[in-house]
Amino acid sequence: MQLFNLKDHTESASFTKAVLQGIGRGQGLFFPDRIEPFAEKEIEDLLALPLVPRSQRILRHLIGGDELSELEDIVADAFNFPAPLVKAEEDCWCLQLFRGPTLAFKDFGARFLARVLGAVRNGRHLTILTATSGDTGAAVAGAFHGQQGIDVVVMYPKGKITPLQEKLIATLGGNVHAIEVDSNFDQCQDLVKRAFDDQDFRERIGLNSANSINIARLLAQVTYYFEAVAQLPVERRGSVLFSVPCGNFGDITAGLIAKALGLKCRFAIACNVNDTVPRYLKSGKWDPHPTVQTLSNAMDISRPNNWPRTEALVRMEGWSLDDFACGSLTDDETEQSMREVYAKTGYITEPHAAIALAVLKASKKPGEAGIFLGTAHPAKFRGDVERILGTRLPLPMALQQVIGRECEKHEMKPDYEALKDYVLKTLRL
Numbered sequence: 066m067q068l069f070n071l072k073d074h075t076e077s078a079s080f081t082k083a084v085l086q087g088i089g090r091g092q093g094l095f096f097p098d099r100i101e102p103f104a105e106k107e108i109e110d111l112l113a114l115p116l117v118p119r120s121q122r123i124l125r126h127l128i129g130g131d132e133l134s135e136l137e138d139i140v141a142d143a144f145n146f147p148a149p150l151v152k153a154e155e156d157c158w159c160l161q162l163f164r165g166p167t168l169a170f171k172d173f174g175a176r177f178l179a180r181v182l183g184a185v186r187n188g189r190h191l192t193i194l195t196a197t198s199g200d201t202g203a204a205v206a207g208a209f210h211g212q213q214g215i216d217v218v219v220m221y222p223k224g225k226i227t228p229l230q231e232k233l234i235a236t237l238g239g240n241v242h243a244i245e246v247d248s249n250f251d252q253c254q255d256l257v258k259r260a261f262d263d264q265d266f267r268e269r270i271g272l273n274s275a276n277s278i279n280i281a282r283l284l285a286q287v288t289y290y291f292e293a294v295a296q297l298p299v300e301r302r303g304s305v306l307f308s309v310p311c312g313n314f315g316d317i318t319a320g321l322i323a324k325a326l327g328l329k330c331r332f333a334i335a336c337n338v339n340d341t342v343p344r345y346l347k348s349g350k351w352d353p354h355p356t357v358q359t360l361s362n363a364m365d366i367s368r369p370n371n372w373p374r375t376e377a378l379v380r381m382e383g384w385s386l387d388d389f390a391c392g393s394l395t396d397d398e399t400e401q402s403m404r405e406v407y408a409k410t411g412y413i414t415e416p417h418a419a420i421a422l423a424v425l426k427a428s429k430k431p432g433e434a435g436i437f438l439g440t441a442h443p444a445k446f447r448g449d450v451e452r453i454l455g456t457r458l459p460l461p462m463a464l465q466q467v468i469g470r471e472c473e474k475h476e477m478k479p480d481y482e483a484l485k486d487y488v489l490k491t492l493r494l
């Protein structure tokens with residue numbers, strides 16, 4: 066697979082190199098300049114397969130035959146949980162992507178990335194350094210836990226992530242190191258940026274990141290769009306609308322790659338009031354407003370960092386931005402969407418999925434099968450969900466297991482030298 070830097074086309078990289086490097090020169094994103102579609106018959110054959118063998122074939126097709134001989138084993142090991150399609154309302158299904166170990170769609174991308182990095186590091190020790198406001202840190206920590214030759218350092222702001230999120234990060238031990246920073250998320254992020262700018266330190270610890278910019282995370286997500294269609298009755302597969310709750314636009318870009326591969330579907334972009342893209346699609350003007358805090362906090366992003374990939378793909382395939390359905394919801398409308406489906410069928414959504422469901426219902430044509438993405442387990446937003454729906458949510462097994470465990474964490478002020486010192490001593494580098 067040949068990938069190009071979207072900001073500087075003279076820089077290209079193989080899949081392996083792009084995964085190790087993360088981002089290109091001038092902060093440019095790596096992206097292929099061609100996606101070879103499957104023939105119609107091949108799509109039919111793929112849809113008849115179970116998740117793992119189908120995903121192996123899709124990813125092998127994308128990455129190519131001459132790279133990453135371990136790919137098939139990696140996929141089998143990473144995708145060891147289901148992604149069921151569950152009916153929420155008439156003609157509206159939820160693709161539940163929250164059945165993995167940390168109950169978030171990120172388990173697909175993070176587990177795949179961890180194993181790919183393990184395979185391509187070539188004997189070199191790697192250190193994944195990440196700042197988190199909660200969910201990403203949990204998925205990354207869980208995905209890399211126990212991975213040979215790779216240490217993970219997760220920094221989070223003291224008192225600003227939920228106790229449950231902290232447990233998912235700080236009770237793993239082994240190669241996962243939790244740092245509670247007496248500060249806010251932005252300062253945690255600044256410490257990560259400083260480490261990446263510090264060439265000496267970077268080399269010494271084999272610094273790498275696991276953020277959603279990494280092409281491996283994106284490619285892993287392509288596979289579950291096929292899994293969704295494969296679970297529809299055969300007669301409904303010809304006309305499908307996916308509604309995707311969008312923050313950084315990684316998930317929807319993965320869906321568009323599935324479409325470029327030949328999956329028959331169209332897309333709805335679902336946002337909260339951080340609606341830079343829906344406004345751009347209407348006015349043609351890129352005009353990010355200051356980010357507003359909402360109930361669907363993982364979508365509180367006004368400068369989505371994967372949008373250049375989305376646009377590049379639309380251009381490359383000769384599609385039009387007008388082909389997207391789109392919508393944005395206020396918090397009140399989000400709550401209303403949650404209540405409406407719960408009252409109608411008893412289906413429980415959390416704020417991100419509820420936004421996608423509302424946009425789906427507003428955009429769906431008669432006869433179209435509507436699928437919205439369930440990106441996080443409702444129990445991860447338990448407080449809000451219980452308040453809005455007036456019901457108690459049982460805690461899923463994955464969360465029950467960590468709740469009684471002790472956290473092991475290093476506490477620190479937002480001080481770069483202290484971070485360096487801790488990393489070098491703890492990892493004995």
Ligand SMILES: Cc1ncc(COP(=O)(O)O)c(C=O)c1O
Nearest residue numbers: 311312313314315316363440441
């Ligand atoms: C629960 C949830 N839903 C939706 C999104 C948005 O996904 P993306 O950033 O790929 O657009 C995120 C991103 O972190 C998320 O955590």
